[in-house]
Structure formats: structure tokens, C-alpha cells
Amino acid sequence: MTETLTTTSPVPAPEPVPFLDLGAQTAEVEADVRERWDEILRTSGFVLGPDVERFEREFAAYCQARHAVGVGNGTDALEIGLRAAGISRGDEVIVPANTFFATAEAVLRCGALLVPADVDDDFLLDPEDVAGRLSARTRAVIGVHLYGQMAPVAQLRELVGPDVLVVEDAAQAQGASRDGLRSGGAGDVAATSFYPGKNLGAFGDAGAVMTSSDDVAERARRLRNHGGVNRYEHLEVGANSRLDSLQAAVLSAKLTRLDAWNLRRSEAAARYGALLAEAFRDVPEVVAPRELPGAAHVWHLYVVRVPDRPAASAALTAAGIGHGIHYPAPVHLLPATAHLGFRPGTAPRAEAHADQILSLPMFPGITAAQQERVVATLRDSVTGRGPR
Ligand SMILES: *Cc1c(COP(=O)(O)O)cnc(C)c1O
Numbered sequence: 001m002t003e004t005l006t007t008t009s010p011v012p013a014p015e016p017v018p019f020l021d022l023g024a025q026t027a028e029v030e031a032d033v034r035e036r037w038d039e040i041l042r043t044s045g046f047v048l049g050p051d052v053e054r055f056e057r058e059f060a061a062y063c064q065a066r067h068a069v070g071v072g073n074g075t076d077a078l079e080i081g082l083r084a085a086g087i088s089r090g091d092e093v094i095v096p097a098n099t100f101f102a103t104a105e106a107v108l109r110c111g112a113l114l115v116p117a118d119v120d121d122d123f124l125l126d127p128e129d130v131a132g133r134l135s136a137r138t139r140a141v142i143g144v145h146l147y148g149q150m151a152p153v154a155q156l157r158e159l160v161g162p163d164v165l166v167v168e169d170a171a172q173a174q175g176a177s178r179d180g181l182r183s184g185g186a187g188d189v190a191a192t193s194f195y196p197g198k199n200l201g202a203f204g205d206a207g208a209v210m211t212s213s214d215d216v217a218e219r220a221r222r223l224r225n226h227g228g229v230n231r232y233e234h235l236e237v238g239a240n241s242r243l244d245s246l247q248a249a250v251l252s253a254k255l256t257r258l259d260a261w262n263l264r265r266s267e268a269a270a271r272y273g274a275l276l277a278e279a280f281r282d283v284p285e286v287v288a289p290r291e292l293p294g295a296a297h298v299w300h301l302y303v304v305r306v307p308d309r310p311a312a313s314a315a316l317t318a319a320g321i322g323h324g325i326h327y328p329a330p331v332h333l334l335p336a337t338a339h340l341g342f343r344p345g346t347a348p349r350a351e352a353h354a355d356q357i358l359s360l361p362m363f364p365g366i367t368a369a370q371q372e373r374v375v376a377t378l379r380d381s382v383t384g385r386g387p388r
Pocket of ligand 1: 073074075076099100102103144169171172192193194195205206207
């Protein structure tokens, strides 16, 4: 390698801050995972099998549900959970307008009708708005535990009564609780995702359906495996969406550490809260997220609202700070749902949030120095000062 002379700036550029850093978590479980993987490689039991059954038992207990059924990913978990609970063509399903598209996609893949509803200023389904969308054909309402905080499942239950299913999209909230209810164990049926970036993430795609109904669990086991539990006995048209043993072994190893990781997220969220309160004391347009009374938030994402998002985003990019927008458009205003004919104004709060929300770096192990730099950069962009 030849040596080159470069002009160096007097002040070294600050280290970039990643949006998400999974490296430390991977290192922590690596030895445990390798040990299980060696055994799986020896036995060639790659799909379902003892490691999957073990993780299903562990995760059901963690969610305080009777059953967990491992599937291929979170989107399939939603679709299989809805179908297993009896949702089919023509049923109306109420979904918060601001969620990852998969929530709406699963409803539409069941042949059901998508009914978007508005959210409150904590980004969660607003029971009052849901009340106005109920009809004789409403069969389910999906509470999405967005960003790591649980939707008001108890209030939704009370609102819709016993004949409408309360479904949880718990993909972003493994370990969260609210009003004494546990994420994944609070509704009639719940779905979660173990996509690598979730609080509990596999080394690839994976998901699970949770329920305390023996019948719904049995049907979900069938639907994930070509409509039958026993080979070549196909009782209905299902899917191929099973959990791999290799992923189940990763998930078991990570589950024992999840509470500790969630605690570190919660400490980081508290630090952001203090830094933002100080930096934006006189700027009420910058709104920090909050943990609701009676809730344990697991901070999958740390989402602030800012008045001029393009400026904030440009400043963070210039400073090498990772960030995201979850999500840039509500589900009823996406090209994929254009044929359904929803108009702007359908869910005004969710639509307004879509232009203001900004997800800051958040992961267990983010340092105080990194968080201080994120908030200082945001402060400079909002107050119009140049970088320090
Ligand atoms: C990640 C996610 C899903 C989908 O999970 P996949 O495993 O990516 O299919 C569904 N809903 C929400 C809210 C999510 O965050």
C-alpha cells in the first residue's frame, strides 16, 4: 500500500452515531447460540422441532399467554392470527392509520375490509375515534403497540364488547405492559415480529402468534403448515410459514437478556427526556414522547415531533447521526391502498404526525455522549444556529 499525503482538518470529524447497533447484543449471545446451532447441525432438524417448541413455551410464558406459535415473520403472524381467530372476506377490521404497512397488509390479505382509525398524541389508537368507526360488520380492532408502548387494550375491550376481537400487533413491544396487561397476552390474539431490528430479534426473519384460546392456537399451528399439523393431511388452505430451529435457538438465547436490554433502552429514553426538556424548554413545538401512567414502555423507537423535519433531518445527516421516519405516510394514503379510495382527512392526527415525526438513535448501549450530540444537533437545527 502506498502512502498518500492528505490535508487534515484541525478538528477531527465526530464519530457517527448509528441509528441502531446490534453488535453488542450479537456478541453477548454468540457463545450460547453456537452451542445450540452445533447440536442442530448435528441432527439436521432445521424446521420446527424441539428448539422451536422450547422457545414457544418460553415466549408464551413471557407474554402471559397460554400459547405461542412460531411462524416465518411478523406479517404472516398477523395474517395467520387474524385467520385463526376467524377473520375472513368481508369482515371489517379497524386499524390505526399510523402503523407499519404490514398491519394493514395482513388485514387485506385475509380479504377483510380495512377501516383506518385515528390515534392520540401518544401515537396510539384513540378509543373515541374507534367508537365512531364501529359498524355491524366490525369483527376486529387491532391495537398496535407502536414504538414500544401498548395500545389501550383494556379500553378497547370495554368499548367493543365480547363479539369483536381485540387483536394486538405486538411487533414493537416485546416486554411492554399497561394497566396490568402484558404485550402479547392482552388481546384475544396477538402477533409479533422477530425481525433483527426489533427488541427481540432473530438472525433473519421470524415471528409468532400468541393466544390463550386452545382453538385459535390449534388453527394457527395448522395455517402455518399448509393447513394441517400432520404431514399430507391438509384440512384447509394455509401457508408455509414455520419458524426455523436456528432462529428459535437465537431467540431463546436472547429472551433471557431481553428485560436487561429493555431496561437499558428505558434508561436511554429517560436521558433523552431530560436532555430534550433542557434543550427545548422554550420551544414547545418540539415534543418528546412520554411513558403513560400505568404503562411500561420498551422504547423500540424514540420518536420526537419537530416543526421543520427536513431541516432537522438534514442537520442530523450532516453530523453523521442515523435517524428514521416511522412512518412517512399513514396506511390509508399509500399507493398500495389507493384503490380503496381513502381521502386525506380520514385520520387527521395521524396524518399531521406523519409530517412531524422523527426517530432518534435508540438501542441498548447507546452512550450519554452520543445522546448529547444528537440533542445538541437537533437544538442547533431548530434554533437556526449552525453546527458547533
Ligand atoms: C415489523 C413490524 C411488522 C412486520 O413484521 P415482519 O417480521 O417484518 O413481517 C408488523 N407490524 C409492526 C408494527 C412492525 O413494526
